[in-house]
Amino acid sequence: MQSLLKILLISALAVFLASCGVTRKGTDPEKKPPPAPRVEVSDADELPMVEHGVASWYGPNFDGKLTANGEIYDMNGVTAAHRTIPFGTILLVENIDNGKSVQVRVNDRGPYAKDRIIDLSKGAAEAIEMIGPGTANVQLYLVEGDLENSRITDIKVPTYTVQLGSYQEKSQAEKRQKQINGSWIEPVSSNNKIMYRLYYGNFTDPDEAREEMRRLRRSGHDGFVKQIENN
Template sequence: MNSGIPVKRICLILTFMLMTGCAGGGHSRTEPMISETSQQGVASWYGPSFHGNPTANGEPYNMWALTAAHRTLPFGTRVLVQSVETGKSVTVRINDRGPFIRGRIIDLSYGAARELAMIGKGTENVRLTILESPSAGSGQLSNGESVMYWVQVASYTTLTQAVSMREQLATHYSNIRLTTVDLPSGQWHRVQVGTFPSQEKAKFVAEELERQFDLDPLLIQVTY
């Protein structure tokens, strides 16, 4: 998985690929990266079947905690999530990656979804406002560990599709890896471009990939 990098902890999206957007033989898609302090779109939620599983930042998922998954916001970011329809709101902390269905912008914990009274509906039109965000561009953590970023271009259920995408990317990027993971939903082949020393550089490449190939990349943070 780490392609030779002496990784102590890899914050990859493992359990989330089961939950949303990973159906059929195509790749998972995401919305364009955001750089503003607010965003509006559709929220979904995930709950009991993921309780106790590791989130993308390494901590166990607690369905009762007020947390959420977002594709690009740094872990630890505090976000106000407000229902456009009812005005109900909840503040969550980002500790996971997702969602992976086009058009959805955040996946809430069960506890956070209850605050918005959206459990029965499953989704809710929401407005996100970033309240507090840790620095995400230095490539160095306070404990001395270093951070690098990969851009996950796409994820496929068939190896031939993944190899084809890797060959297309090879004419534009020199460092491309193909990783395979076995999940309860099946085997997934992930095509990733890297590595980048800051989140901003990774976002720039992700946006270029989106424009060039009509893809919806997501960022993967690697700590070592």
């Protein structure tokens, strides 16, 4: 009888210990996000080549912060920062050091190091295996977007302007435009509404744009310098 009781106790203890080791689905703190999609290099054969140079990547210090287009940066996503290419453009980034490639969506501005042409999210950098080296020689191909009809003249050089106002009514913008020779109005979609923005000047040197802004302020016209978005 005692032997049978011991067997039952040992069995019950084994079941209890086994149940302690069960982890519910979705609660694993070490679970990694799904891997970034990879695109074969052969897919780039028919795509227009946009640029070639050195890519870098950015991650933890920026994760959760706002990107230049107003999104929240997800370092594990497959996005990229470029100085001038329109937001929403889809690029194929080929790591010519190892043949790996990945599609990314441009949603941020940068990089600001002179010898870099694109900053990849950590997820995109992992897809082309450049996390360890930190940089890679890459070629950029256009997958989706319109660069021919954008205001890009040199994708390596950002263009700046002075924004003097944003108006719901075109008549308001036109009234202000008459006060500032050389300014122009541009309709912009914002929150599903059309806004009429008033701009002045095109500059490749941001210091020149800031100097022009100060001149306009001395004349009673307030504004701020911004990079022209090529879309």
